[in-house]
Amino acid sequence: MSTTTTRRRDSGAKVIPLHRARHTAAPKRGYVRLSDEQRVRTTRELVALKVAGRLDAAAYAAISARTGASKRTLEGLLAAALRNAAAGGEPLPDPRTARTSKLDISDEVLLCHVGRDLTNAHMLAIAQGLIPPCHRTTYRDAVLKELSANELNGLRLGQRVLPQQWVYLDRRENPLMDQFTIDLFFPRVRTTLADGTTAVPVWVSVRERSRGLLLAWGLFHRTPRDDFDVEGDPASGPTAATVLALLGEAIRGWTRDGVFCGGLPRALRCDREALFLTEELRTLLMTLGIEVDPTNSYSSWENGAHERMHQVIRREALQGLPASNEGPRTRSGKLRFAEATMSFDELAARLDRWALSYNFERANPAVGGLTPFASWCERIDAGDTVERASNRELAALxxxxxxxxxxxxxxxxxxxxxxxxxxxxxxxxxxxxxxxxxxxxxxxxxxxxxxxxxxxxxxxxxxxxxxxxxxxxxxxxxxxxxxxxxxxxxxxxxxxxxxxxGATPARPTPADELTPADDADELGADCAAEGGAAADDRHEAPAVGRHAVPANAAPDAPEEAVGQAESSPSLSIAPQSSASGVSFAARLAAAEAHQRAAAPQTAADAP
Incomplete structure (x- = not known):
């Protein structure tokens, strides 16, 4: 192939032929991938040549030409065989890459693929210590031996595949409160506020992922940036504090027919809206033990169940509204903006009615044809429990x-x-x-x-x-x-x-005393009848000391106690209500007579 160009010089124009050399790239050798049988046969041949000492460059070239494998592949097969032979047949880590020659893909490893692509799942499995550090290609090949490409894609979309290939670790289909999802929805409707101002509505909802139960929702409004704006200015409308309050309502929950719906989830799935990724929201949710799990950029399918619910809202709640059907459309038929307007309060009431109908009346095929609330009750009856937060913890939201x-x-x-x-x-x-x-x-x-x-x-x-x-x-x-x-x-x-x-009150009046004759007669009669053991009905028997042993004491009473009772030097006797010496003497004589009458009997009973 040749081309010509014209160059102008001072001496005149001259045509100079230029020949462009044709460069032909060397044919790239395509190496084939060995089957398991070929790998075993080739490995045995390499080991035999290595033992015989005849494994050189020519042997590598001959085996490579016959099998189609590269020399690097053959060297890897030989190195793995030598490591396994040194370990008695068990795979050993490669000292160069610190990985084994075989990966074990367990159910815990497959859990990492739910809602994540292959790269993120691979890095998460390594970070959690479920697999040793390995190359992404090696990991992909090991996973594809367990699952097909369609099933792996289903895990990425958050779907559930065949039971024998995918089960939750707690051996239940979908545990409650595993994850909350939150998202914004733009009805593409122009609304008017009470003061006549035009506003762009924004609907924010919090949904329990496993049962599809709407736990909290609210309609807010943004300021339109121009006449064709259907999403409004992000600087206006709901804020991060509003999102926290909605999450707090979902965690506090509500009660229907005696069944509590709500509680603390394990994680929160959201997109990368600035409202959902503030440092304040992450910090407060972290104190409650909730992990914020945002989706990847431009990957709305990672929160596909919530996005699918938005299609149901548009079809069931907004289909017949002139405000959502009239206006210019794109080539695909998508409404750009709405020419007609409606009241903001009317739209809020309409969405509230739809949300209640969605929870309690609309059958959802994703949960077995039950309503989300009936599916929730079914899991509660099966023994699922939810964790609730205290009022002090919720107040921060x-x-x-x-x-x-x-x-x-x-x-x-x-x-x-x-x-x-x-x-x-x-x-x-x-x-x-x-x-x-x-x-x-x-x-x-x-x-x-x-x-x-x-x-x-x-x-x-x-x-x-x-x-x-x-x-x-x-x-x-x-x-x-x-x-x-x-x-x-x-x-x-x-x-x-x-x-x-205060004033000093009067003291109590002293009681009337008995005459000496009456006192002596009564005491004598009592002593004769009862051995002087008691006074009359108006007076109690005088105390005879703290250490006196009663007549009905046990036979094995200690000897020192009896001796102490006999030789008591003093008696705790005080005048009851009389200050007269005659009355006191009479009482003292009666007490001494009683003690003398009781002392011989007590000493005889003592051991």
Whole structure:
């Protein structure tokens, strides 16, 4: 092949032929891949030549020409055979790459492929120590021996393949609360707000992945950037705090027919929207033990179940709306923007009705033809459990209002809302105390209160009109206990005040004394009848000491106790109610006579 060009010089034009040499690339040798039988036969031949000492470059070239394998492949076969022979037939790690010659693909390794491509699954399996470090091609070949390409693609899309090839580690089909999914949906409808402003609606929903149950949702609006904008300005509309509040509502859950729906998931699957990847969201979810698992860029199929639900919304909830059907379209028929408008509140009510119908009325073929709620109840009846979060943990996810409210007699009233909230934590709090407020997106039954100075969590209150009987009972019991405490404190304060500053009260009047004659007659009669052991009905028997042994003591009473009772030097006898010497002497004589009558009997009974 030749070309000519014309070059101009001072002496005139001259045609110079230029010959371009034709470069023919050397034919590239295509090496074939050996089958298992060929690998075994070739390995035995290489080992035999190595033992005989005749394995040189010519032998490698002859075997390569006959089998079609490269010299590098043959050297690898020989090195692996020598390592295995040194280990008694067991595979040994290659000292150059620290990997074995065979990978074991277990169910734990296949778990890494759910929602991930081959590269990410390979790196995750190595990071978790499920397989030794190896090349991606080696890993791919080992996985394809266990699964087909279609089944591997199904794992990447988050689908479930054949039971004998794929099972969850806990041996259940789909455990509850394994993952939450969250995503934005643009209805492509122009709406008008209450003040007449045009806005672009954005629907945010949180969905439980295994059963497809919608746990929380909300409709928000963005400011349109131009007349043809259908997604709005990302700087306006829902924020990261709004997303946290929606997640908090999904974790707190709700109850239907006595069945709790919600709880703490293991992970959160989301796309790479800036709302879902803020540092605050990651930190708060990490404190609850929730891992944020974003999809890859431009890979909406990794959250395919949630995206599929958006198609159902557009077909069932927005199909008949003029606002979503009228307007210019692209070549593929996709609506660019809507010319007609509708009320924002009307669209929000329509989406709320669809979400409730989706949870409780619409049969979902992905969960066996049941509704998402019925499928959830089926797993609960089968023994699945969910983990719930405390009010203190959920309060950190609430939406800060930037407002404060004052505690009144009947509770706390939200400024501008007119709703009153109360709870046991407000019992005993002084009226006029100021609290900072935290609210939720769709849950107006609960209100979080914080310290306005430090931001510390105080309590979770319930709306007074929806307060449960248990909460009201707790409030009444707390108030009753506090009233009793206050009354006790006031009574003690009054008693101490009387001691310090009160008038001295009159002492009790002394009791009337018996005459000496009557006292002697009664004591003599008692001593004659009962051995002087008791006084009359109006007087108790005098004490005779702490160490006196009674007459009916046990036979094995200690000897020193008896001797101590006999030689007691003093008697603990004091006048009862009389100060007269005659009365006291009579009582003393009766006591001594009683002791003398009892002493011989006690000594005889002693061992």
């Amino acid at each position: 609430s939406l800060p209002t930037g407002k404060t409210a004052t505690k009144q007699r009947n509770g706390i009233t939200v400024p501008g809302g007119g709703l009153t909230y109360s709870g046991p934590a407000l019992v005993g709090v002084r009226n006029g105390t100021v609290f900072a407020l935290g609210t939720w997106v769709g849950d107006d039954r609960h209100l979080e209160i914080f310290d306005p100075t430090t931001g510390a969590y105080v309590a979770t209150l319930e709306r007074t009109s929806d307060m449960s009987g248990a909460t009201e009972g707790a409030i009444m019991r707390t108030r009753a206990r506090q009233r009793e405490t206050v009354e006790t404190i006031l009574a003690e304060a009054a008693r101490r005040h009387r001691i310090e500053h």
